[in-house]
Amino acid sequence: MNVIRTTPPRPFDVAAVFPQLAPLARTTTRLHPRPGSPSPYDSSVGGPLLWPARQPWLYCDKWHEGPVSPLLPVAQLYARDVPLLRPPGRTDLLQVLWCPSEHPPEHKPTTELFWRTAADVTHVLASPPKPTEAQYGYTPEPCVLAPEQVTEYPNFLELGKELQQQLSDWSAWQAAGVEIDDSYEAAPEEFYSDELSVAPGWKVGGWPPWGLTDPIARFCINCGAAMSPLLTIASDECRDYRRGWVPYEDQAIAVIDNDNVSNPPGIQVSDANNLQLYSCPKCYTHTDLIQ
Numbered sequence: 001m002n003v004i005r006t007t008p009p010r011p012f013d014v015a016a017v018f019p020q021l022a023p024l025a026r027t028t029t030r031l032h033p034r035p036g037s038p039s040p041y042d043s044s045v046g047g048p049l050l051w052p053a054r055q056p057w058l059y060c061d062k063w064h065e066g067p068v069s070p071l072l073p074v075a076q077l078y079a080r081d082v083p084l085l086r087p088p089g090r091t092d093l094l095q096v097l098w099c100p101s102e103h104p105p106e107h108k109p110t111t112e113l114f115w116r117t118a119a120d121v122t123h124v125l126a127s128p129p130k131p132t133e134a135q136y137g138y139t140p141e142p143c144v145l146a147p148e149q150v151t152e153y154p155n156f157l158e159l160g161k162e163l164q165q166q167l168s169d170w171s172a173w174q175a176a177g178v179e180i181d182d183s184y185e186a187a188p189e190e191f192y193s194d195e196l197s198v199a200p201g202w203k204v205g206g207w208p209p210w211g212l213t214d215p216i217a218r219f220c221i222n223c224g225a226a227m228s229p230l231l232t233i234a235s236d237e238c239r240d241y242r243r244g245w246v247p248y249e250d251q252a253i254a255v256i257d258n259d260n261v262s263n264p265p266g267i268q269v270s271d272a273n274n275l276q277l278y279s280c281p282k283c284y285t286h287t288d289l290i291q
Contacts, residue, residue, distance in 0.1 A: 003146040005032035005247035007199070014153065014196040017176040020163050021153050028206025029084050029147050030199055031077075032237070032247065033265050036144030040124050043081040043147070045202065045265050046140030049073045049095050050116070053123040060099035060110050070129035071097035071112060074140060075231065077204065078118065081147050084205040088284050091115040096231065096277070100131055100138035106290065108270055109138055111277065113286045137235075137268025147204075148247075153197045155210040156189055167192050195244045201237030202265075205229060208276045212291050220280035227278035227287060235272040236262045 038047030
């Protein structure tokens with residue numbers, strides 16, 4: 001894997017300015033999908049899966065028009081590339097598939113996850129079935145990955161009231177001696193949200209990108225354990241108001257919302273939102289939520 005992307009450091013250490021944030025820091029792996037020709041033996045978005053030739057393919061049982069539809073590969077992640085996966089047992093590969101169509105009442109695609117041991121797959125399925133129809137924005141273009149670990153902090157909505165008030169106080173930022181653009185004076189918490197908290201784009205682990213809904217705790221339906229963010233499937237990696245997250249290697253591109261930077265897979269999840277997958281740390285079941 002020869003693609004490299006490097007996120008610039010944050011403008012300053014926000015945990016040094018607001019010490020209450022320090023214990024809330026988490027590491028996330030930004031995946032940085034970029035156009036390419038991945039093989040089944042590569043980590044990828046929208047690439048071919050290392051799927052056993054003798055294992056039946058998966059189909060969606062919620063298809064509302066015509067016959068059932070085969071699921072579509074969304075992502076394949078090898079633990080060697082993304083250590084934060086923490087796969088169960090001796091497995092070392094995560095495969096994510098979905099139905100390329102939104103289904104009511106949640107209006108999101110049906111997703112399926114497989115944890116697999118790559119060495120056990122000796123014969124790979126050469127030609128998996130493909131959906132005859134797909135909703136716009138749900139067929140990812142093949143992309144190779146450039147995994148990169150960065151530190152992030154919770155979404156503003158997940159913070160306690162006292163800390164929210166401090167981050168919303170312009171004088172608190174001034175007293176700390178940090179320099180931020182005057183355009184944030186009326187709402188300095190937006191600077192925290194845009195540049196200091198949750199990394200945008202496809203990522204593994206870290207903090208979920210709330211905003212469409214208020215934070216909702218997710219619990220395993222089997223064992224009741226609290227579920228953890230596993231994979232964020234994003235509709236874009238960088239927007240105009242989040243320029244500080246654009247990797248160094250992409251900053252020469254004049255228009256940063258060009259698809260080559262902001263959305264190489266071409267995914268549009270439920271009107272340009274995120275699909276957050278959660279995993280149970282005990283029994284490895286999963287759930288998803290549009291955010």
